[in-house]
Amino acid sequence: MQTTTVFLVLVALCVVSFLTGRKRSKILAMQAGSLTSLHSLPNHYGYMAAIWAGLPALLVLLLWMGFESSILHKAVVSHLPPAVQELPEEELGLYYNQVQSFAKGVIDSAELDETQIAAATYYSETASSFSQLKATMVFLVAILGTLLALRRVTLLFRARNHVEKVFEWLLFSCSFVAVVTTLGIVLSVLFEAIRFFQIVPLSDFLFGLQWSPQMAIRENQVAASGSFGFVPLLIGTLLISAVALLIAVPIGLMSAIYLSEYATRRFRAVTKPVLEILAGVPTVVYGFFAALTVAPFIRELGESIGLDVASESALAAGLVMGIMIIPFVMSLSDDIINAVPVSLREASLGMGATMNETIRRVVLPAALPGIVGGILLAASRAIGETMIVVMAAGLSAKLTLNPLEAVTTITVQIVTLLVGDQEFDSPKTLAAFALGLVLFFVTLLLNFVALYVVRKYREQYE
Amino acid sequence: MNNMNEPDRSHTTRIIQASLKKRYARERRFQWYGRLAVLTGFVFLFILLSDIVIKGTPAFTQHFIKLDINFDSDELGITRSASLEEIASADFSTLVKNSLREKFPDVGGRNEKKALYRLISIRAEYTLRDMVLENPQLIGNTSEVWLLAHSEAGSYLKGQVDTRAPESERRVKDVQVAWLDTLTNDERTESRFNATFFTSGDSREPELAGIKAALYGSFFTLLVTFCLAFPIGVMAAIYLEEFAPRNRLTDLIEININNLAAVPSIVFGLLGLAVFINFFELPRSAPLVGGMVLALMTLPTIIITSRAAIQSVSPSIQEAAMGVGASKLQTVFHHVLPVAMPGILTGSIIGMAQALGETAPLLMIGMVAFIMDVPGGVTDPATVLPVQIYLWADSPERGFMEKTSAAIMVLMGFLILMNAFAVYLRKRFELK
Numbered sequence: 001m002q003t004t005t006v007f008l009v010l011v012a013l014c015v016v017s018f019l020t021g022r023k024r025s026k027i028l029a030m031q032a033g034s035l036t037s038l039h040s041l042p043n044h045y046g047y048m049a050a051i052w053a054g055l056p057a058l059l060v061l062l063l064w065m066g067f068e069s070s071i072l073h074k075a076v077v078s079h080l081p082p083a084v085q086e087l088p089e090e091e092l093g094l095y096y097n098q099v100q101s102f103a104k105g106v107i108d109s110a111e112l113d114e115t116q117i118a119a120a121t122y123y124s125e126t127a128s129s130f131s132q133l134k135a136t137m138v139f140l141v142a143i144l145g146t147l148l149a150l151r152r153v154t155l156l157f158r159a160r161n162h163v164e165k166v167f168e169w170l171l172f173s174c175s176f177v178a179v180v181t182t183l184g185i186v187l188s189v190l191f192e193a194i195r196f197f198q199i200v201p202l203s204d205f206l207f208g209l210q211w212s213p214q215m216a217i218r219e220n221q222v223a224a225s226g227s228f229g230f231v232p233l234l235i236g237t238l239l240i241s242a243v244a245l246l247i248a249v250p251i252g253l254m255s256a257i258y259l260s261e262y263a264t265r266r267f268r269a270v271t272k273p274v275l276e277i278l279a280g281v282p283t284v285v286y287g288f289f290a291a292l293t294v295a296p297f298i299r300e301l302g303e304s305i306g307l308d309v310a311s312e313s314a315l316a317a318g319l320v321m322g323i324m325i326i327p328f329v330m331s332l333s334d335d336i337i338n339a340v341p342v343s344l345r346e347a348s349l350g351m352g353a354t355m356n357e358t359i360r361r362v363v364l365p366a367a368l369p370g371i372v373g374g375i376l377l378a379a380s381r382a383i384g385e386t387m388i389v390v391m392a393a394g395l396s397a398k399l400t401l402n403p404l405e406a407v408t409t410i411t412v413q414i415v416t417l418l419v420g421d422q423e424f425d426s427p428k429t430l431a432a433f434a435l436g437l438v439l440f441f442v443t444l445l446l447n448f449v450a451l452y453v454v455r456k457y458r459e460q461y462e
Numbered sequence: 463m464n465n466m467n468e469p470d471r472s473h474t475t476r477i478i479q480a481s482l483k484k485r486y487a488r489e490r491r492f493q494w495y496g497r498l499a500v501l502t503g504f505v506f507l508f509i510l511l512s513d514i515v516i517k518g519t520p521a522f523t524q525h526f527i528k529l530d531i532n533f534d535s536d537e538l539g540i541t542r543s544a545s546l547e548e549i550a551s552a553d554f555s556t557l558v559k560n561s562l563r564e565k566f567p568d569v570g571g572r573n574e575k576k577a578l579y580r581l582i583s584i585r586a587e588y589t590l591r592d593m594v595l596e597n598p599q600l601i602g603n604t605s606e607v608w609l610l611a612h613s614e615a616g617s618y619l620k621g622q623v624d625t626r627a628p629e630s631e632r633r634v635k636d637v638q639v640a641w642l643d644t645l646t647n648d649e650r651t652e653s654r655f656n657a658t659f660f661t662s663g664d665s666r667e668p669e670l671a672g673i674k675a676a677l678y679g680s681f682f683t684l685l686v687t688f689c690l691a692f693p694i695g696v697m698a699a700i701y702l703e704e705f706a707p708r709n710r711l712t713d714l715i716e717i718n719i720n721n722l723a724a725v726p727s728i729v730f731g732l733l734g735l736a737v738f739i740n741f742f743e744l745p746r747s748a749p750l751v752g753g754m755v756l757a758l759m760t761l762p763t764i765i766i767t768s769r770a771a772i773q774s775v776s777p778s779i780q781e782a783a784m785g786v787g788a789s790k791l792q793t794v795f796h797h798v799l800p801v802a803m804p805g806i807l808t809g810s811i812i813g814m815a816q817a818l819g820e821t822a823p824l825l826m827i828g829m830v831a832f833i834m835d836v837p838g839g840v841t842d843p844a845t846v847l848p849v850q851i852y853l854w855a856d857s858p859e860r861g862f863m864e865k866t867s868a869a870i871m872v873l874m875g876f877l878i879l880m881n882a883f884a885v886y887l888r889k890r891f892e893l894k
Contacts (some may be wrong), residue, residue, distance in 0.1 A: 188733050386822035439728070
């Protein structure tokens with residue numbers, strides 16, 4: 001039976017056990033006189049029965065799905081002729097894949113020899129008996145669970161507390177997903193990165209001045225001869241982010257000051273949402289804009305004043321990225337400026353200072369830590385931004401600080417290393433995970449510091 | 463005493479008055495800087511949007527060319543009584559070529575002929591085949607047929623080709639320009655709404671490429687995302703707001719949620735690649751995996767907004783429910799959640815809009831394949847709208863540039879709809 005069918009039947013079973021549980025409790029209550037003689041509502045007994053039917057069976061189903069393919073693999077391989085079994089691991093894998101795809105009807109019999117066809121028949125047989133076994137086990141567990149639950153339907157059984165306990169655990173596990181996700185990110189990136197550092201020494205990665213991973217793609221090559229120096233990528237990333245912040249911080253900050261201190265309520269109500277549209281534009285749109293409109297424009301502009309500008313200049317990518325984070329800087333600064341107590345402003349204005357003097361000498365210094373935190377958050381956003389740089393920045397790593405030249409970034413390299421077909425053991429693909437690790441920790445650090453600073457600042461005035 | 467201070471005071475006043483002009487000027491300048499900053503933001507937004515609209519609008523029309531097609535049975539090698547299979551395997555491309563040569567008899571030389579044939583899209587032969595399949599009586603007759611123009615010819619007809627530029631820099635050559643002008647003068651060209659763009663999948667030919675496959679891919683991906691992120695996010699928010707004890711574990715969860723909200727999206731792609739595809743061996747390029755990755759990515763947004771919505775429910779509702787003997791869980795599910803629902807939905811829609819526009823993590827899990835077919839389920843290979851935009855933006859053909867902009871317009875249209883709906887919900891919620 002298909003997994004979906006099994007699942008649907010399981011759902012039906014749950015409904016049935018819900019109804020039975022409810023019915024049973026009602027009958028009991030009627031025998032005892034009235035519904036009030038039950039501890040909980042009849043529905044709760046129903047829910048309890050459904051939970052007992054569904055949860056353990058679902059667990060069995062999930063476990064089975066997790067291990068099915070590897071058990072099947074073992075069973076089929078042990079059934080193969082010994083000569084085939086002794087093949088090296090990679091060839092055996094290929095052989096098994098062919099058997100598998102033939103059994104599933106993906107490829108023709110013409111490509112296979114007889115043993116493979118026999119193995120494929122065996123594969124199909126085992127797979128079908130496995131799926132029957134799976135269905136039987138799941139249903140057995142479900143029915144067993146229902147029976148157990150129904151035995152517990154008594155007048156005094158606290159069904160509601162029972163059901164609510166289970167629900168609370170469910171709620172908890174949902175919120176625990178966040179922790180599992182973080183753990184998943186760290187572990188998956190870390191494991192592959194460690195494999196990478198076994199091939200390429202950490203010091204070469206951290207201090208190397210050359211990045212040309214393409215060289216390592218040739219087979220049987222000493223991996224270290226492709227160079228994996230991380231410094232040019234870091235400089236490129238920082239260069240583009242710096243350009244972006246140079247655009248976004250003055251514009252975002254000044255807009256925030258104007259909107260919160262000078263603008264009328266109506267002007268603010270119209271302007272803020274309009275500027276926030278910039279934050280809702282998908283990054284791929286910015287990438288398109290950067291690559292096809294801004295970059296050629298900057299190049300022509302540069303040529304007209306006699307400058308040699310690369311067609312994938314860091315300036316174009318940084319400029320567009322800056323536009324993207326303007327609303328981000330604006331809303332963060334706006335929140336923080338609004339958090340400065342009015343009494344400080346009133347005191348300053350009362351002393352005869354102009355608005356401008358009040359803002360520059362009182363409000364901004366008071367808000368400075370918060371604004372710095374906001375800028376750090378913006379920087380982390382810029383460093384992790386992918387699509388704009390993938391589409392508008394260069395591919396080859398160049399160690400330069402000139403924004404008119406093409407540089408590459410960490411995120412661009414992750415994408416170019418991993419998009420397309422890849423084998424999972426070459427240092428080339430593993431390098432992407434090492435870069436991911438660096439990216440994750442750099443942004444984590446920036447966020448952590450930024451949130452800490454912002455929170456400290458908020459506490460100061462609360 | 464007063465008298466003694468008098469000159470002093472006026473001295474100070476004089477100093478202040480002398481500096482006042484400067485200070486007021488500075489004040490005005492500062493205000494102008496603010497206005498300028500806001501204006502700059504507006505200008506950027508205006509340039510961005512108008513650039514896309516200007517580039518994309520032409521993609522919604524297509525040019526057709528009317529040709530007299532002679533369905534010559536000798537040329538096709540079939541007669542009126544031919545079976546459907548015979549018709550289907552006949553070569554209809556020669557009909558188009560013959561008709562073009564008839565229209566322009568002085569064309570000679572291989573290259574010139576090639577240029578002539580390039581006026582019509584390669585879809586023409588299928589159009590003719592379908593016509594004959596529907597009505598075999600056409601064989602042996604001549605009839606006027608509107609055929610789709612090649613994207614290059616189309617771009618000239620749309621007026622996008624600057625004929626003053628040197629010929630070597632143009633895709634559309636001088637001879638082609640002359641032919642197209644003749645056809646236009648004979649009223650044999652026509653601009654129509656580009657339905658292909660919405661009814662077909664990706665193609666190597668710009669004039670045949672459409673976004674249907676990508677739209678379906680986006681739909682399936684978002685479906686998976688919503689089915690996972692919404693229940694998990696809402697339940698997590700309920701737990702954290704209503705049930706979580708104040709302890710280290712709760713703190714850990716909260717810190718994690720806040721950090722996940724700021725993790726670069728591409729890192730989620732790495733997670734999807736390493737865990738879902740390599741470890742659990744789920745299919746590559748499938749909306750299932752894409753949806754799961756995007757669900758993890760939007761989860762923090764949904765949790766944070768749902769918590770805010772739950773928090774804003776007045777405690778009196780909870781107290782009233784508890785007072786009549788409802789349990790905590792009953793209170794939350796029967797009373798708090800329904801009141802908080804509009805706010806939760808608003809946050810979820812905003813999260814979904816984010817997911818709809820997201821590209822980078824989907825590149826990691828292989829949703830960048832060239833896919834012509836419309837996916838039929840969550841495990842079929844698919845691509846999504848933003849990735850389609852990325853793929854087209856990378857194509858060298860000029861015809862794809864307007865397709866890219868048009869796809870962006872469609873994407874932004876969906877985003878605006880979703881956000882408008884969120885705003886509408888919020889407005890209604892506030893009225894209560």
